[in-house]
Amino acid sequence: MAKDNAIxxxxxxxxxxxLQLIPAKGLGKIFLFSELDEYLTKRRIDYDKIIVNDALLxxxxxxIIKLNNTVRMPESEGIKVTISDDRMEAIARFxxxxxxxxxxxxxxIVNDLVKAGIKYGVVEENVKAFLKERNYLEDIxxxxxxxxxxxxxxxxxxxxxxxxxxxxxxxxxxxVDFHQLNTxxxxxxxxxxxxxxxxxxxxxxxxxxxxxxxxxxVEHKILRAGTKTKLSxxxxxxxxxxxxxxxxxxxxxxxxxxxxxxxxxxASTGDVEYDGNVTxxxxxxxxxxxxxxxxIIVEGVVEGALLQAGGQIILKRGIQGMNxxxxxxxxxxxxxFIENAEVRTGGYLSSExxxxxxxxxxxxxxxxxxxxxxxxxxxRSGTMIKAKTAGSTMGTNTLLEVGVDxxxxxxxxxxxxxxxxxxxxxxxxxxxxxxxxxxxxGGEKLPTDKMLMIKxxxxxxxxxxxxxxxxxxxxxxxxxxxDDNESGCIKISDTIYPGCKxxxxxxxxxxRKETVHCSLVRDRxxxxxxxx
Numbered sequence: 001m002a003k004d005n006a007i008x009x010x011x012x013x014x015x016x017x018x019l020q021l022i023p024a025k026g027l028g029k030i031f032l033f034s035e036l037d038e039y040l041t042k043r044r045i046d047y048d049k050i051i052v053n054d055a056l057l058x059x060x061x062x063x064i065i066k067l068n069n070t071v072r073m074p075e076s077e078g079i080k081v082t083i084s085d086d087r088m089e090a091i092a093r094f095x096x097x098x099x100x101x102x103x104x105x106x107x108x109i110v111n112d113l114v115k116a117g118i119k120y121g122v123v124e125e126n127v128k129a130f131l132k133e134r135n136y137l138e139d140i141x142x143x144x145x146x147x148x149x150x151x152x153x154x155x156x157x158x159x160x161x162x163x164x165x166x167x168x169x170x171x172x173x174x175x176v177d178f179h180q181l182n183t184x185x186x187x188x189x190x191x192x193x194x195x196x197x198x199x200x201x202x203x204x205x206x207x208x209x210x211x212x213x214x215x216x217x218v219e220h221k222i223l224r225a226g227t228k229t230k231l232s233x234x235x236x237x238x239x240x241x242x243x244x245x246x247x248x249x250x251x252x253x254x255x256x257x258x259x260x261x262x263x264x265x266x267a268s269t270g271d272v273e274y275d276g277n278v279t280x281x282x283x284x285x286x287x288x289x290x291x292x293x294x295x296i297i298v299e300g301v302v303e304g305a306l307l308q309a310g311g312q313i314i315l316k317r318g319i320q321g322m323n324x325x326x327x328x329x330x331x332x333x334x335x336x337f338i339e340n341a342e343v344r345t346g347g348y349l350s351s352e353x354x355x356x357x358x359x360x361x362x363x364x365x366x367x368x369x370x371x372x373x374x375x376x377x378x379x380r381s382g383t384m385i386k387a388k389t390a391g392s393t394m395g396t397n398t399l400l401e402v403g404v405d406x407x408x409x410x411x412x413x414x415x416x417x418x419x420x421x422x423x424x425x426x427x428x429x430x431x432x433x434x435x436x437x438x439x440x441x442g443g444e445k446l447p448t449d450k451m452l453m454i455k456x457x458x459x460x461x462x463x464x465x466x467x468x469x470x471x472x473x474x475x476x477x478x479x480x481x482x483d484d485n486e487s488g489c490i491k492i493s494d495t496i497y498p499g500c501k502x503x504x505x506x507x508x509x510x511x512r513k514e515t516v517h518c519s520l521v522r523d524r525x526x527x528x529x530x531x532x
Contacts, residue, residue, distance in 0.1 A: 004028030006059070007136045008036055009096045010045075016069040017045060019052065023059045031137045039095060040067075043075070074098035079109065081116035081142070087207035090118050090143035096136045106131060109142070118143045119210030143208040151202030154221035157195045158253075160185035160246045173370065185247075187240045193253055196223045196236045226254030227275060227293075245277050247294055247311055249330075256294040264300065265290055277311070286324060295331070302327075302341075312347070321357070332363070337371075344406075354379060354387075360406035372493070374398060380406045385490045391497030391511065403488025403505035403522060412478045415471050422468045429461045490520040493532055502527060 006024035008031070010017065019040075024030050033053050040047060047067040055063055078095035090113060097103055104112075106127055113122060121143045130140055187193065202215025225231045226249070228241045240246065244257045256276025264282035265272055271289045272278060278292040283300030284307065290296055295311040304324030307313055312331040319325050321341025327333055332347035339355040349361045352369030356376035359365060365381040367374055372388030376396045379385055382405040391398045401409075436454050439446065446454075488504050492515070500511040502520055509520065509527035517532040 005135065005137050006030045007096055008039070010043075010072075010075040010098045011064065012072045012074050012098050014071060017067045017072050019047070019065045019067050021055060021059050021063045021065070023061060029138060035137075039078075045072075046070070074101035076101050077103045079104065079112050081113060081118070083117065083208060087209050087211070088145040088147065089141050090116065090121075090208045091139050092130075092142045093139060094130060094134070094136050096134075103134075113142060117209050119208070120206050121145050121208050145207040145213070146205045148205035148213045148215035149203035151215055151218040152197075152200040153219040154199035155197045156221055156223065157197075158248065159192055159194060160187065160248075162248045185245060187244060187246045187255060189240060189243050191240045192237060193229060193240055193246055193255070194223055194238045196221065198236065224252040226252040228255040228257070229253055245294060249293075249310060254293070259292075265305070283317075286322065296329075313345075318351075318353075333361075349381075360410070362405055362407065374400070380409070381488070382406060383488060387492060388494040389496070390490075390492055391500040393497060395497065395499035398500045399503065400490050400500060401503040402490055403503075408478055412475060415475050415478075419468070419471060419475075422464060422471070426461065426464055426468065429457055429464065433457050433461065488522070491532060492516075492518050492520075 004025045005028045007022050009020040009022070011020055012018075033056050036052070036056070037049065045067055052065060052067075055065055075098040077097040080093045080095070082091045082093075083089070084091065092109075092113075094104075109127055109130075110122060123142055123144055126140055126142055199218040199220045201218060204215060205213035207213060223231060223235060223238045225238055228244065230239050230241050231237070232239070238253055240255045242255055242257055244255050247254050247256065258277045258279060259272075259274045260279045260281070261269060261272065262281050263269075264285055265280055265288050266285040269288075271291075272280075273289075273291045275293050277294035278290055278296050280290070280296070280298045280300065284290060284298055284302045284305040286304035289306035289308070290298075291306075291308045293310040295314065296307050296309045297314045297316070298307070299316045301317045302315055302319040302321070302325060304322040306326045306328075308326075308328040310330050313327050313329040313333045313335070315327075315333075315335035318335050318337035318339070319327065319341045320339050323340045325341035327335075327338075327341065327343045327345070329344070330346045332349070333343055333345040334350045336351065337353040337355070338351050338357050338359070339353070340357060342358045343349060344360045346362050348363035349359060349365045351367055353371045354365075354367055354374045354377065357379075358377055359379045359381075361380065362382045364383050365379055365385045365387075367385075367387035374385075374387045374390045375392050376398055378399040378401070380399075380401040383402065385400050385402055390400060433454065436446065436450065436457075490502060490504070495514055495516050496511055496518060497514055498511050502509040502511065504520065504522040504527055507522050507525060507527055509529075515529060519530050519532055521528055521530070
């Protein structure tokens with residue numbers, strides 16, 4: 001029997017049932033009245049709770065209290081098993097037997113654990129330790145589950161620049177330094193481009209009631225070889241097959257050779273389409289196009305031409321589009337100036353002047369340098385428009401719109417244009433079906449080809465109604481996103497002039513007077529004009 005912990009023990013005599021209370025010694029643990037009460041109640045022993053509780057509170061030496069006059073058989077050694085909330089441990093507390101009461105052996109203890117629902121992880125050494133020491137009223141872990149072994153997510157390490165958000169360096173005089181863009185990653189033949197550390201799957205665990213515990217899922221990745229790259233046999237290393245530039249497009253790594261045109265893109269070259277980066281030493285003349293999967297760099301002037309890049313477009317002199325020129329880039333667009341042109345970029349746009357152009361940029365639109373002005377046109381950015389001046393003293397109509405990804409606006413407007421055609425087509429199909437159904441209802445027999453046509457029209461009608469419902473639901477989703485989005489800002493370091501229309505996430509503001517050094521942000525249903 002434990003020598004240090006406080007314990008209680010039932011004593012059965014010929015004249016009734018007694019309770020022996022033994023106080024703790026030294027660092028021994030005490031027990032609470034609630035535990036004693038639970039023990040006695042479970043065995044249906046009537047007693048005076050006030051007397052027993054008072055004795056327990058004043059316990060400084062061993063006491064024997066008569067509980068009742070009932071004559072009972074000696075009480076055997078007892079065990080109470082508690083399973084932890086996470087079911088990873090089974091904790092037992094043993095209770096001493098009455099004098100002449102029986103004690104438990106290891107088989108009986110294990111049987112009681114099984115009755116309590118324990119199916120795994122019996123800690124045999126703790127069972128043996130109890131049988132040796134008989135420490136009562138003390139928490140003893142008799143079963144312990146095995147925790148799952150955590151796995152490891154796959155990791156891809158890239159040995160080239162994957163961050164194409166770097167903006168060009170601005171010189172002290174405010175001009176852009178096109179020699180230090182640092183956004184093109186050059187590689188050599190045989191160079192290691194990326195390395196994969198495969199995911200390591202975790203191992204399941206099991207709790208004390210026998211249920212498997214699955215480890216957290218790990219993220220699997222694979223190296224995706226693009227053009228002019230080679231994957232190692234184990235799929236864990238990727239190398240370049242040529243000298244060139246490396247690009248990460250989505251999850252695929254591509255290496256492109258550079259194609260350099262010494263002069264202009266004109267009648268002497270024709271249109272240019274290339275699976276890589278294109279550098280043009282001259283200009284791109286009106287009516288021609290340059291399409292590249294990588295970056296496009298033009299050292300001369302772009303006229304009314306089309307430039308489309310899977311990477312960035314860099315115009316060291318600019319574009320005079322004559323309302324025909326178009327720049328489309330999956331990455332950033334950097335141009336000295338942009339005039340009478342359309343620009344769509346998946347990254348940011350950086351220029352020193354925007355004149356009467358239509359710009360749609362998922363990232364920032366930054367108009368700086370010596371001039372830094374936006375005059376006329378429609379400028380849209382998903383994040384921020386920053387310029388020195390916007391509009392003009394002549395009140396030139398200029399739209400500045402931020403806060404919503406332009407691709408979302410384009411999708412909304414595309415669906416908006418498609419709906420009338422859907423309605424018209426549905427109306428025509430419905431009228432035709434009603435006409436034929438009326439004939440059938442009147443008893444007219446239609447030839448097989450007409451019946452097949454009716455069936456086809458019915459199928460088309462159902463499909464079109466479903467497409468229309470999906471389109472309306474998508475429009476509502478896009479509208480909600482545009483209405484709820486309060487991000488985006490416009491920063492003007494010098495002056496914004498009347499004639500400018502500001503739209504931030506569908507909230508409209510018209511500039512009525514010249515305002516200097518200001519920022520415009522959405523404030524709920526209004527646009528707030530504050531300091532720069």
